[in-house]
């Protein structure tokens with residue numbers, strides 16, 4: 001298959017391979033959705049996105065056009081080639097039963113989370129990708145999510161700055177396995193307490 005064009009409902013995971021030279025576009029269809037995303041070298045999934053290496057290399061904490069996403073081995077995986085949102089987070093991590101409990105309330109523990117979606121997607125694909133498990137979930141990217149860092153160094157989960165129809169587009173620099181959790185979170189303002197669908201597209205470049 002040379003490309004995808006799929007709508008991923010709110011709260012659902014998506015996995016697919018973007019081939020070297022292909023573009024991947026994620027569209028925030030209704031605005032202020034958080035799209036928790038991880039990338040792996042498709043040829044060796046022990047190599048994966050590294051927030052630390054990416055931040056260190058570019059000398060800034062937000063991701064936008066021109067950012068090269070680096071792996072845990074320091075190799076380029078993808079480059080952000082278009083960004084009509086302007087800011088993406090890679091510090092806030094993925095929501096989980098544990099973070100729902102710590103941030104919100106014990107009663108939120110059983111709510112659907114990105115970590116559960118990641119694990120579900122890995123389990124469904126375990127035959128194809130060499131058996132990825134929870135050990136293979138490093139710190140992720142939150143596309144369209146606004147997590148500003150204050151001058152005092154505090155993290156804030158703030159109102160989203162994205163809007164309906166905004167997108168981020170990446171060029172794969174190697175064959176890349178993409179793991180997305182279209183965040184189901186109902187407890188923070190980044191998505192206006194309202195998870196919404198996204199569109200995922202990939203295509204060959206001339």
Ligand SMILES: [Zn+2]
Pocket residue numbers: 034036094095113114115183184185
């Ligand atoms: Zn989430």
